[in-house]
Each structure stands twice: as structure tokens, then as C-alpha cells.
Amino acid sequence: MSETKRPGAGAGTRPVLLRGVRPLGGQPVDVLLADGLIAGIGSSLQTPPDAELIDADGAVLLPGFVDLHTHLREPGREDAETIATGSAAAALGGFTAVHAMANTNPVADTAEMVEQVARLGQRAGLVDVRPVGAVSKGLAGGQLAEIGNMARSAAAVRVFSDDGSCVSDARLMRRALEYLKPFDAVLAQHAQDPRLADASCCAHEGELSGRLGLAGWPSVAEESIVARDVMLAEHTGSRLHVCHVSSGGTVEVLRWAKARGVAVTAEVTPHHLLLTCDLLSTYDPVFKVNPPLRPAEDVEALRAGLAEGVIDAVATDHAPHAAHDKDHAFGDAAFGMLGLQTALGVVIETMRVTGRLDWAGLADRMSVRPAQIGRLTGHGRPLAVGEPANLTLVEESSSWLVEPAALASLSRNTPFAGRELPGRVLATFLRGRATVRDGALAEASELAEAAEASR
Numbered sequence: 001m002s003e004t005k006r007p008g009a010g011a012g013t014r015p016v017l018l019r020g021v022r023p024l025g026g027q028p029v030d031v032l033l034a035d036g037l038i039a040g041i042g043s044s045l046q047t048p049p050d051a052e053l054i055d056a057d058g059a060v061l062l063p064g065f066v067d068l069h070t071h072l073r074e075p076g077r078e079d080a081e082t083i084a085t086g087s088a089a090a091a092l093g094g095f096t097a098v099h100a101m102a103n104t105n106p107v108a109d110t111a112e113m114v115e116q117v118a119r120l121g122q123r124a125g126l127v128d129v130r131p132v133g134a135v136s137k138g139l140a141g142g143q144l145a146e147i148g149n150m151a152r153s154a155a156a157v158r159v160f161s162d163d164g165s166c167v168s169d170a171r172l173m174r175r176a177l178e179y180l181k182p183f184d185a186v187l188a189q190h191a192q193d194p195r196l197a198d199a200s201c202c203a204h205e206g207e208l209s210g211r212l213g214l215a216g217w218p219s220v221a222e223e224s225i226v227a228r229d230v231m232l233a234e235h236t237g238s239r240l241h242v243c244h245v246s247s248g249g250t251v252e253v254l255r256w257a258k259a260r261g262v263a264v265t266a267e268v269t270p271h272h273l274l275l276t277c278d279l280l281s282t283y284d285p286v287f288k289v290n291p292p293l294r295p296a297e298d299v300e301a302l303r304a305g306l307a308e309g310v311i312d313a314v315a316t317d318h319a320p321h322a323a324h325d326k327d328h329a330f331g332d333a334a335f336g337m338l339g340l341q342t343a344l345g346v347v348i349e350t351m352r353v354t355g356r357l358d359w360a361g362l363a364d365r366m367s368v369r370p371a372q373i374g375r376l377t378g379h380g381r382p383l384a385v386g387e388p389a390n391l392t393l394v395e396e397s398s399s400w401l402v403e404p405a406a407l408a409s410l411s412r413n414t415p416f417a418g419r420e421l422p423g424r425v426l427a428t429f430l431r432g433r434a435t436v437r438d439g440a441l442a443e444a445s446e447l448a449e450a451a452e453a454s455r
């Protein structure tokens, strides 16, 4: 079920000739996709007679994005999202692979559960859905989940996380790191010391949280867990990944740990790169998220950390919530925001337009490094002949208006509603097959046919 075990995938789909694309924003060339692979790159390619021609007119060709952190809500909360609707949002956002977080109901803490998620992902056929396995049974933080069984299962889990909860017990954290090491897996930590920031804490702790009367979530609740965890990762020699870094202090700890040679990686969300805690003065629950939005100094440190590479990746933490969970007074609303369809636009706005990353840098943080962290061999590959055609095509010069009702997600909780975002995803290709074309999902019938052909 891992994408590497599907040699026939992509075969049987019609070849595609992308005319005049700019790989990583470079000079325009033609790119031929056939049999699931990049079959040719050049200026006067032989076009197979049955090839579909896409006039790309200078659009930027990038490796398909890989999300390390997606909540697809199935099973259990299909009122908020399903694997199919979340996959559609992902493809429209330029993603070709997502990691589905384990905090579903039931929790993804057994081999059977992760295999079911992978199967549903394959059935949707829009992106490679890689299940994340829970670290602890039921995310309860008490006993280890079936880490070995999930890693050895057909789903070949390589990312384990109790996301939504922190693995706060140091002894359990150490055991988990030791246990997943032989599988070359990584522990993705939701860093929140529950003694310093409990479930009622919903606003960055500072002058503003006091004034608004919202319970404070101090940065040190994140920083102290990351500091502890990098020492445990060093001690065990295991891989640690830090989810949704929100504070400048965490960036400092990561820089120090990486300089020491600790096997630690980290992600930042688009919303933490763009939004600040000042938005909470509206009391609009759409801005309630875990960890909370922070002041402008932190946003600046996160952008700098991502540009420097101390933060390795952008991950969406796409967290759909139905209106009946989200539309409450701020203190009572669910934590989380949508992210898949807006991620690219926000990253362009915060990192490209500001000159902090070029297209190769953006591809590195949104595709190459996340694929490496998740040990996904078929994604985040160079744009070269013979590589899997997992690609996205972006029109750099156009922008689009974020309208919640127009998003593919079943939920509407985007904090970017009414914003104009730069960069439009024109097309996304999964093993050479268009999942998105002309900025819209490819026809369902066509997708089913192609999925059938590639089985």
C-alpha cells in the first residue's frame, strides 16, 4: 500500500505534454508525462499522438507538495471532513501526498486502523494518503500503541504522533523513541506541556490575553517540551519531528539542537507564518488554534527560521471543524483551522513575495524535505526524466479570493476568508494523471477510470 509498492501505478493513463512550463521558475521548456513518469524534458519533444496538450504559458512546475500534518477526520467525524473531501482539498492545493493524523475516532493506533485509512485514501485516488500512527493507545498518554505492527503493516507507517495531545510523560516519550528507531520512523510531537498550558488555554499568554480575559497559553509550554525532547532524541539516537512550531524561542532551541547533530526536524504552519494574536481582539473563534497565534516578533522568527532551514517544512495542520463545534464563544469553540487549499498562497505571500525563498526553496520546504521526513520515496523528487510525475503547476501572476463556501473541504473554518492570495494551482498530477486541471478537480468519472487502469 505504500506508493513504492505500486509499480503499475500511472501506467494506462494518457500521456500529457506540458508546453512552456518553467521548472522551479527557470527557463520555459516542454515536459512530457507518460506511464506515470516524467518521460521527457526539452524544447522540441516528440509528442505521442494520443498525448493531451496543456499550454502552460510560463506556469511554474514544482514537485507535488507533501503535507506532514493533515486532519482528515475519517473515521468518526465525517460531518467535518472525509478522506475523499480532504483529498480533494489537498489536490486543489497542489498536494500529491498527505499524512493523515491519528486523532480520529476510533484512534489510528492499530495496524487494522492505519490500513483502513490507507485503503480509503487509495479509493479516493486524489493524493497518496499516508496514515500517521498514534504513539499511545487511544492518545491517552499511558501505554504505547502497536507501533511495530503499524510500521510493519501494509500501510508501512513511518510517522507516529499523538497530535492533539502532547506525549508529556518523559518515560513514555523515551520508550516510544527507542521503539520506533529500528523502523526508521519519526515521532512527531505536539509540544504543549499540559501542566503549563491545559485545554482551557486558548490565547498567547501576554498583555492581550489578560485584556481579553482569555486563558493564556505561554510560549514556554512549547519551548520546554521541545528542549526536553531534543535531549531525549539525542540520548536515544532516534528521529524527532516538532509539529507546528509557534514561538521564536523554539526556533532557538532547534538551532542549538541541530548544531549539536540531534536528528530533529520541525514544521511551521501557514497560519503561524501570516497571522498574529492581535486578531483575537475580534473574539472570532475562526482564529482559535493550537498552538495559538503569537505576536509579530514570533511570526518574524518563524519566517526567518524557515528561510534558514532550521524549520524544515511547511505543514498545514488542516483541522476542519463543523459549524456546530466551531461557532461558539471563543473559549468554548474547537481548536483548529483549514489549511490545504490556502497553504501555497500564504507561503508565497510570506516567503516568496518577501524574497525569503525562491521557487526551489519553496519546493524544498513544501515537498522535498517533508517527503524525506515521512520517508516517502516517490514524492519530493527532482524534476528529471525517469522520476515519478507527482507534480503541481502554479500560475505565479494570478491571485484568487478565498471564499469559504467555494472550498472543497466539508468545513468552512478558514481564517483567510475574504483575502486575496497570490499563486493559483492550475494542475496537479499524481503519477502522471491530472487530479486537478484548469484549477478544478478532474472529472470524477475520469478519475475512477484512471484509478481502475492503474490498479
Ligand SMILES: NC(=O)N[C@@H](CC(=O)O)C(=O)O
Pocket (backbone or CB within 6 Å): 071, 103, 163, 164, 165, 190, 288, 289, 290, 291, 317, 319, 320, 335, 336, 337
Ligand atoms: N491544531 C488544532 O488546533 N487542532 C487540531 C489538533 C492539533 O493539531 O493539535 C485538531 O485536530 O483539530
Ligand SMILES: [Zn+2]
Pocket (backbone or CB within 6 Å): 163, 164, 165, 190, 243, 244, 290, 291
Ligand atoms: Zn497539534
Ligand SMILES: [Zn+2]
Pocket (backbone or CB within 6 Å): 069, 071, 101, 163, 164, 317, 319
Ligand atoms: Zn494537528
